[in-house]
Amino acid sequence: KAGVTQTPRYLIKTRGQQVTLSCSPISGHRSVSWYQQTPGQGLQFLFEYFSETQRNKGNFPGRFSGRQFSNSRSEMNVSTLELGDSALYLCASSPEPGLNTGELFFGEGSRLTVL
């Protein structure tokens, strides 16, 4: 069974630009969540999608947005990039929205560098 696939793996942008990251969950998984990983802050929750609907959103500005398609694939977008957005963006999938006992399956991440 293929794992969670994230593209692109690496990208470099300049301040003010926007970026779109893609995530394909494990086949059969309908919940996709996104996390930002930085050395100082660890992993921070961005948002979760299930059945094309955003279920939860973390404490990030409106420049961060996402969506989910009918095939459960998800994209996240960051507009007007800032230097502080440089991070590893992780996508995680699970079969269903958590009953708080579930496990997240992570992709290897998209490493964004903002210059």
Add this chain to the structure above:
Amino acid sequence: GDSVTQMEGPVTLSEEAFLTINCTYTATGYPSLFWYVQYPGEGLQLLLKATKADDKGSNKGFEATYRKETTSFHLEKGSVQVSDSAVYFCALSGLNTGNQFYFGTGTSLTVIP
């Protein structure tokens, strides 16, 4: 709000040494608790979990016990190996929060032969 605090690293141990990585949490109600591990060049993967108080999660020789009275979920292993070198993350998932997990900042472990 919910949060996790874990021991800062980096931690360097000799092979066969005993490992403890401390993790404490703040949460409303009864969260589920997890340890995730990130090996070099790989994505995060679940190491073990515990879903209720006094549960012990275990996997690959690692153990952690859900202690509600001390709000802790410390990770232990009796004899570490070089292959255990990785970054370890403590995490919690609260009730009714879907897949919104709260992670600690991670503890880097290096095991030397």
